[in-house]
Amino acid sequence: EDQVTQSPEALRLQEGESSSLNCSYTVSGLRGLFWYRQDPGKGPEFLFTLYSAGEEKEKERLKATLTKKESFLHITAPKPEDSATYLCAVQRSGYSTLTFGKGTMLLVSP
Amino acid sequence: NAGVTQTPKFQVLKTGQSMTLQCAQDMNHNSMYWYRQDPGMGLRLIYYSASEGTTDKGEVPNGYNVSRLNKREFSLRLESAAPSQTSVYFCASSEGLNIQYFGAGTRLSVL
Numbered sequence: 001e002d003q004v005t006q007s008p009e010a011l012r013l014q015e016g017e018s019s020s021l022n023c024s025y026t027v028s029g030l031r032g033l034f035w036y037r038q039d040p041g042k043g044p045e046f047l048f049t050l051y052s053a054g055e056e057k058e059k060e061r062l063k064a065t066l067t068k069k070e071s072f073l074h075i076t077a078p079k080p081e082d083s084a085t086y087l088c089a090v091q092r093s094g095y096s097t098l099t100f101g102k103g104t105m106l107l108v109s110p
Numbered sequence: 111n112a113g114v115t116q117t118p119k120f121q122v123l124k125t126g127q128s129m130t131l132q133c134a135q136d137m138n139h140n141s142m143y144w145y146r147q148d149p150g151m152g153l154r155l156i157y158y159s160a161s162e163g164t165t166d167k168g169e170v171p172n173g174y175n176v177s178r179l180n181k182r183e184f185s186l187r188l189e190s191a192a193p194s195q196t197s198v199y200f201c202a203s204s205e206g207l208n209i210q211y212f213g214a215g216t217r218l219s220v221l
Contacts, residue, residue, distance in 0.1 A: 095207075098155070
């Protein structure tokens with residue numbers, strides 16, 4: 001059974017204070033690891049897909065990295081508008097379905 | 111370009127009532143999915159449809175039925191609603207194994 005564990009459950013940062021979110025996973029044959037952002041009352045919004053260990057992707061203040069056991073979402077100099085819940089999901093080879101973690105709720109204070 | 115549209119946005123039901131949640135996508139995607147999201151539980155897959163004419167069970171299918179009406183539409187039916195089905199329901203679509211795009215959700219309360 002595929003498993004995804006995200007930590008911490010919640011994170012409070014001051015504006016400009018960089019940090020990282022962790023996503024550790026167990027999957028039989030990883031095809032891809034997905035990061036989504038979810039704002040309150042809205043559906044998840046796609047951020048990144050990572051396919052192989054060592055891969056990195058960046059978007060504005062966010063950078064996602066992948067190893068064989070975990071992924072990190074690094075947030076550099078965050079702003080209040082980065083406040084959201086960040087979801088990690090894994091996709092097994094040959095399947096279109098995703099297994100999601102429970103998410104990390106990020107709050108960035110001015 | 112609307113993407114994935116879910117109706118209704120909010121619904122309150124009494125125990126035992128039935129209802130259908132509607133989902134439509136305009137991206138010409140082959141695959142569609144229904145998830146539920148509960149506090150502390152994350153997103154869990156209820157049913158999915160890899161292509162028009164096929165449906166498969168996900169992690170939590172009990173108490174639900176689905177219909178892939180055509181390539182655009184995928185509905186989720188609760189035949190006899192229970193309080194345990196109080197949740198936020200999300201529909202998503204993808205082109206095969208690629209990125210899943212989500213709708214805005216249906217917030218369902220079963221009293």
